[in-house]
Amino acid sequence: MLRAPGVYRPRADTRLLVEAIREAALPRGAHVLDVGTGTGVLAVAAARSGAAEVTAVDVSRRAVLTAYLNTRMRRLPVRVERGDVQDPSETRQFDVILSNPPYVPSEQPRPPERGGARSWDAGSDGRAVLDPLCVRSARLLAPRGTLLIVHSALCGVERTLTRLRRSGLKASVVARRAERFGPVxxxxxxxxxxxxIIEPGQRHEQLVVIRGDRPEPLEGPEACGDGT
Incomplete structure (x- = not known):
């Protein structure tokens, strides 16, 4: 796939989520949201798995252009938009939400506003993007909708599961894979x-794919509009 400079290069986490997409057997004709699309590889996987329409969003202009070119070259039903899933004006609902968000702990308390590092830097605990994404995804999922999200166990698997459950979703880990540290x-x-966060000398992490399913009706605080 094409990749502009500064756009996240698909790595082991992306591949693990692509495998999870295939194993999840997405419903035919599903409307899918790909959050932080990067090169568009997850959007491509969803479209090839039978989605009727995929909306791919990213805050990076370079990523938007890259994903647009990659999906158009393959003539897939993907709409690429620049934006943030946390935008409160977003009212659409989706059958499936996919995301490989930034999750690497950094020295800074907040993620960078520009540059390639915003594809992986996620604040001091790696949760700056994950936590609001868990809450917002519950609101954007249609009844019986499914969320698939990948991240490193270094930023807390149980925290993600707890966030999703508090938002009214049924959540579980559906895939795991140990990987050696990358350059970052x-x-x-x-x-x-x-x-x-790691043991002395540790140079490996565990990647996880977490699935959240929205029941009907939505359970938990989200049913009352309280996602805190």
Whole structure:
């Protein structure tokens, strides 16, 4: 696939989520939202799995252009938009939501506003994007809709499961895979050790795909509009 400079290169986390998409057997004719699309690889996988329409969003202009070109070259039913899923004006609902969000803990308390690092930097605990995404996804899912999200266990699997359940979704881990650190985590190993996130000398992480299913009617705080 084409990839503009500064756009996240699909890696092991992306591949694990693509496998989960195929195994999930998405409903034919589903309307899918791909959050943080990057090159558009997840949008392509969803369209090829039978989705009627895929909306792919990203805050990066380069990513939007890259995903647009990659999906148009394949003549797939994908609409690419620049934006943030946390926009409160977004009222559409989707049968499936997919995301490989930024989740790497960093020295800074907030994610960067520009540059390639915003594809992976997610604040001091790696949750700056994940936490609001869990809450917002519950509101954007149609009844009986499904969320599939991938991230590293370094930023807390149980925290994601708890967030989703508090938002009214039924949540579970559906895939796991151990991977050696990539260049970003290798460079931050000292920081992660100092914070107690990894053991001394640890140079591997576990990637997880977490699935959230919205029941009908929606359960939990989201049923009352309270996603905190």
């Amino acid at each position: 985590l290798r460079a931050r190993a000292g920081l992660l050790e100092a914070r107690g």
